[in-house]
Amino acid sequence: MSPMIRGLSCVVLLGSAALGGCASQPNSEQALQQAGTDFQKVKEDANVLRFAPKDVIRAGESLARADRLSSYWGSGADVVHYAYLSQRYSAIAREHTEQGLNAERGTKLELERQRLQLALRENKLASVQQQGKWLEEQIASLTTTQTDRGLVMTLGDVLFDTGEAQLENSANRTVLKIVQFLQLNPKRVVRIEGYTDNTGGEQENLKLSRDRAQSVADVLMDLGIDEKRIQVEGYGDQYPVEANASERGRAQNRRVEIVFSDEKGQLGAAR
Amino acid sequence: MTIRPLFAALAVVALAGCAADPAPNEQIRLTQQALEQASAVGASADDSPELKLAEDKFARAKADMADESYKHARMRAEQAELDARLAEAKILTQKSQEQLSVLNTRITRLRKQLQLGEAQ
Numbered sequence: 001m002s003p004m005i006r007g008l009s010c011v012v013l014l015g016s017a018a019l020g021g022c023a024s025q026p027n028s029e030q031a032l033q034q035a036g037t038d039f040q041k042v043k044e045d046a047n048v049l050r051f052a053p054k055d056v057i058r059a060g061e062s063l064a065r066a067d068r069l070s071s072y073w074g075s076g077a078d079v080v081h082y083a084y085l086s087q088r089y090s091a092i093a094r095e096h097t098e099q100g101l102n103a104e105r106g107t108k109l110e111l112e113r114q115r116l117q118l119a120l121r122e123n124k125l126a127s128v129q130q131q132g133k134w135l136e137e138q139i140a141s142l143t144t145t146q147t148d149r150g151l152v153m154t155l156g157d158v159l160f161d162t163g164e165a166q167l168e169n170s171a172n173r174t175v176l177k178i179v180q181f182l183q184l185n186p187k188r189v190v191r192i193e194g195y196t197d198n199t200g201g202e203q204e205n206l207k208l209s210r211d212r213a214q215s216v217a218d219v220l221m222d223l224g225i226d227e228k229r230i231q232v233e234g235y236g237d238q239y240p241v242e243a244n245a246s247e248r249g250r251a252q253n254r255r256v257e258i259v260f261s262d263e264k265g266q267l268g269a270a271r
Numbered sequence: 272m273t274i275r276p277l278f279a280a281l282a283v284v285a286l287a288g289c290a291a292d293p294a295p296n297e298q299i300r301l302t303q304q305a306l307e308q309a310s311a312v313g314a315s316a317d318d319s320p321e322l323k324l325a326e327d328k329f330a331r332a333k334a335d336m337a338d339e340s341y342k343h344a345r346m347r348a349e350q351a352e353l354d355a356r357l358a359e360a361k362i363l364t365q366k367s368q369e370q371l372s373v374l375n376t377r378i379t380r381l382r383k384q385l386q387l388g389e390a391q
Binding site for chain 2: 013078081085088091120
């Protein structure tokens with residue numbers, strides 16, 4: 001092939017390319033330009049390249065195709081078509097990037113949420129523990145005594161009618177506090193011990209003391225304390241705290257004592 | 272020999288206009304799939320102009336197939352596919368955005384509770 005002819009064919013090719021350019025509808029030029037601008041934007045975005053490299057490549061390929069076709073005569077519709085595809089790929093790339101970024105943001109926020117949730121839980125726990133301590137103090141002040149049997153709380157006879165095992169309503173506040181205390185200290189267990197004065201028969205007193213202890217236990221169970229955490233004993237007129245000689249002394253001996261275990265659930269041995 | 276490049280150039284120009292395209296069955300299938308995928312993530316033609324475009328173009332592509340106007344069918348189906356993919360991507364972006372707002376709301380609420388806790 002002589003250089004002259006080769007030059008000529010080049011001229012012809014260029015001519016046809018120029019013709020193609022002229023012949024293509026003005027909107028194909030515009031479409032090509034628009035697609036080029038869109039592609040440029042996604043191509044320069046580091047995040048897009050990170051999250052949607054395939055879409056960027058496809059946008060580039062379609063754009064190159066549109067660009068190549070734009071140099072041919074009568075290919076306006078194809079140019080518009082591939083420019084359109086390129087623009088769509090660029091738009092899809094942007095959406096995929098946004099999704100990727102949102103996923104990253106979501107991961108960070110989720111960690112933050114978990115951290116806050118943990119902090120809040122610890123906060124609440126601390127406040128409940130404080131409350132638990134407060135209740136413990138309250139209960140300690142409610143005629144409890146730290147004895148060799150452990151923490152012992154005494155419900156006096158005003159809470160029972162003479163000869164009756166039914167707990168009076170006036171005991172509610174005290175019982176509620178015990179329940180609250182037991183709910184806050186789920187490992188603690190109690191032994192409820194009933195006592196009477198020395199009036200009446202021995203068997204009768206044993207039964208009455210046991211019934212009184214049981215009625216306290218029943219209320220605790222009704223308020224949601226697990227049966228397994230409650231032991232019930234009746235001691236009749238044994239272990240008086242005062243001499244039964246006076247009415248005052250006998251009143252003090254008619255009682256129910258609640259023995260609390262330590263925090264691990266270890267209860268002192270029964271009498 | 273010497274004249275071949277000229278013919279080649281002419282042939283390209285001529286072909287660009289009237290090349291006989293084969294039936295774009297594969298593209299039709301792809302487009303169908305893209306449309307189904309977009310619907311599956313919850314896109315609807317009422318809310319998504321892209322999906323509306325996709326459905327319209329796909330209907331025309333199928334009509335073109337019936338007319339054996341394969342080039343038009345292919346182009347319309349190709350555009351419809353990407354319209355549908357864009358519709359799908361937009362819905363997914365929107366969903367990820369909504370998830371972020373939910374998380375943000377929860378975090379705000381947690382912060383508020385923590386502040387309340389500290390104030391007590």
